[in-house]
Amino acid sequence: MRHLAALAIALVVASPLLAKPGVDLGTPHDCCKDGVPCAWPGYQKGVQWEDSLDAAFARARELHRPLLFHVLVGDMDREGT
């Protein structure tokens, strides 16, 4: 029994992680083009982003919908709990 358990663990550890659908992980992408960062392939497959917060507000008023506003801060020194 212990041998079977050890074998199962070994198989799990050795197997590659299953890729989630929607992204071809086997094809590295260009990270930059002409000095401008490119989006990671998975980024643009989900939530649709307006060009700016102004545009989002205008569209939200037009559609009578709430907004989702996501903010990313790259400075990890300001990270907290």
Next chain:
Amino acid sequence: MRTVTFSDKKVADLVNKSFVSAWKNREPGFHNCEYATEASIYQSSRVWFPTKNICTFFLAPDGTVLHYITGYYDPSLFAIEVKKALKVWQACYNADGDAKPGAGKAFLALHKDWARRHAYNVRRVAQEGTGWSASLGSASEYHEYLARVHADLAKGMRTLETMESQHEIGNPFEETLETEKRIEEARSRSGGATSPAEDPPTESEASR
């Protein structure tokens, strides 16, 4: 969030159907060039961890904060918070996007209820020893954080700027001042509609 949660089909469908979304990088150009790192993040099974450098706000078109969360949420947990924000929106605003009468009371009731539920789950998880546990954030810490968030929101409906000037749980960064400016501009353009934040809770509601 963008690599995993915002790329998740269920989350995307839910958000795209009900919200208008905007993204802001505080530092333009910030990104991770390492494909392997990003692929690793994409495939990771982390559930939740707290960090202030990732903030998601759910706002009404008049700029009122319906709900906010900071940190990383996996798709299933994020969907729960999206649905909470939608519930607040539907309870407080009509189909034309205007605040309903008594919106302030409905807002407080919802957030107080969620604060109570998460506080209960902190104790339940501790007693039962259930939920996930990870180096970056456990189920107990998740419930504790959200209990704090909802308790904070239950102080009343506020704009982003007002909220941030009062404490540090929300996004503490400078770009929110710019956001507030835009919100004020949006309000003035829409004819200065009264914010439901000005609808005060009753005495019994405030003291409950």
